[in-house]
Amino acid sequence: MSELQRRPTLMDVAEAAGVSRALVSIVMRGAPGAAEATRQRVLQAASDLGYRADSRARLLRSSRTKLLGLAFSSSQPFHAEIVDAAYAEASAKGYEITLSAVAGGRPEARAIETLLDVGAEALIIIAPTLSVDDLALHARQVPVVSLLRDDVGDLVDSVSSDDHAGIALAVDHLVSLGHRRIVHVDGGTAVSSDKRREAYRTEMIRHRLQPVVVSGGPGEEDGMGAGQILQADLPTAVIAFNDRSALGIMESFRAAGISIPADVSVLGYDDSNFAKLSYVQLSSVSQDAPLLAAAAVGRAVDRIDGAKSPGSVVRTPHLVIRKTTARAPEGNSDT
Amino acid sequence: MSELQRRPTLMDVAEAAGVSRALVSIVMRGAPGAAEATRQRVLQAASDLGYRADSRARLLRSSRTKLLGLAFSSSQPFHAEIVDAAYAEASAKGYEITLSAVAGGRPEARAIETLLDVGAEALIIIAPTLSVDDLALHARQVPVVSLLRDDVGDLVDSVSSDDHAGIALAVDHLVSLGHRRIVHVDGGTAVSSDKRREAYRTEMIRHRLQPVVVSGGPGEEDGMGAGQILQADLPTAVIAFNDRSALGIMESFRAAGISIPADVSVLGYDDSNFAKLSYVQLSSVSQDAPLLAAAAVGRAVDRIDGAKSPGSVVRTPHLVIRKTTARAPEGNSDT
DNA sequence: TGGTTCAACTAGAACGATCTAGAAGATACT
């Protein structure tokens, strides 16, 4: 019944159309050098046979794959947003993207192997955890672009978001609303947690305010825990490490009857999809996934096309104000 | 400085080791037919040169890619869970997986093209939206396994979860807790919404209870809307189309001061990652992503290895009871 | 001694595309 027939080759199409292999190749690539009539005849034959070029053979010969390898972590919603955007950008530049996920039992190194095996011409790695040396090793073979991490040595490109600027936006926004007691719930050991914490400290001091950091983490649970601690001596505003943490903080406040933003303002980071939900409406610092993705794809393509030296691109995040931040409550002065 | 050097080939290794190309090939594949001493010499030369087999050439020749193509939707967290599990299962069976995402501007057809282009030997498509005819078309070329959808004709395999059994579990559970006024908030136009709604109806009738369906959808917002409606005449239990909808329903109840599960029990569907969160603790019907993924990969590999006819596998979901379901409140009799 | 068997190795043809160089035929120019 459903037997798998051998895949037709250039030769089959050539015979069917009564021309040479080479000419079929010309027609299929849309290259110049074929008469219009013949072109039509060949295309007809090809579609009759259900011909589809074997990319292995094609790429073996031409050594161009037009393929960008993208390694991401399947458990991170933010990565998924970047993946989406990368597809769009790549296809606009005439490239395809192959994905490889870093999952539970699947280390980054493995994901990269796979990408190279299918012939990616460049690697885009979201938040690489590999050592600088390992990254450099791969960079000798193909251009490597690191996304969301910038301390990757000078052999690999990096595209990242300016954490300091993001936190500065957050602090400025809250200060301009009259807040003075602004606490930061940090990301614990998560990537870029250190940067954001330090940025928070310097920005607070710049405003001549007292920085207070409560330790947290990247998940809702971490936010919950931090929220409990904060209730003992409630500040007027909280800057969370990310949106998920913010969600936990808010949940803990709500359970205690603390109202947001009347009693306390909460600001997230990432502007994740769920921040937009009607019942969340979380104000957040947006890293703008589409822009980051576009920049990464752009770098990768430039490098493939011969741009000599790697460089680093830093994008400035922006603030998305929704319903969880408001003016500081009256008569709440600090130290 | 960082110039990309030409990738070393079998020939280079052969010269370095002073043997023929063929022998190097034998050694690299670990095939029998080389003396131990030579084998070591070749391996040494290979690692000195940093040799890594060109899979395009290899696969062109052997016409085996050991590659499974997996198409998924990047915006669905549940798909991500399946992807994770599929990786593990595939590598246990000696296969690699290439991913292709169905994203905003990127239709399923495009994703499939890409998978075939890189040489996938079989296609696993999560919740395919393609027509039965289109699927059959691809199935003539490679084995195709449909995940989470079973009406796909008899040329393609399907692995799905038994929606009727899942809903039956849900209804039975609530009935056993003494609930009689159980409402279903459906999934609107979402895939398998019809099936779950019908299953709910028959199961309710089987228990001689009055089925009541409120129309909803797959997102939190849809749940919110349905929650508002339900408040007018509160039932003792709600079965949501999925977890996200359940979350919306709960949020709407909470805002109205209705307590869960004291006043009303809420049951989700999917057992998503967030259902486990400490402040959610949602009871839910689990479709068991790892099992589904394993079954799909298993089918794909069997078909590649020559299993003749496609078949369909249906897995039975199970119930995960957490904190949102409890005994029905006393003295709340129905019609 | 001469034949068989076996392990260790190699030459060269695949695989299915692209690419280079050139042939054949039509057209234009002097």
Place this chain on the structure above:
DNA sequence: AGTATCTTCTAGATCGTTCTAGTTGAACCA
């Protein structure tokens, strides 16, 4: 007419592997 030029097409090499069919030489046996 003779030649240059352009378009359309083709033969054959090539990419880096694997595979088939050997070849070589040593060991074994009667």
